[in-house]
Amino acid sequence: MKNDQKKVQQINIELDEKISSGEYANFVVVTHSPAEFVMDFTRILPGVPKAKVHSRIIMAPQHVKAFLGALNENIKKFESKHGEIKLPNREDGFSSFGVKPPEESLPN
Secondary structure (H helix, E strand, O other): OOOOOOOOOOOOOOOOOHHHHHOOOOEEEEEEEOOOEEEEEEEOOOOOOOOOOEEHHHHOOOHHHHHHHHHHHHHHHHHHOOOOOOOOOOOOOOOOOEEEEEOOOOOO
């Protein structure tokens, strides 16, 4: 093996039955500090003015950037197979689907 090649560690990932069913989310609130990003995943339901956070993921900035890269790569693969994912038009190119997080900070 060449000196400039890095050793790659293989990790076995276990997925238990309870977690394998997943948790549906159609809205995420992202906040950050200098040390971490916090992503609170929830479901927004029609006619329900309150939403409960079902999952909170906390990641280091470097891991979030790697995660973003993985998402971008997978979106490109998805769109090449299934066509462009269309979002409702908005000036900044992003969409919150008509929903916004509360003005005050989320509970910790």
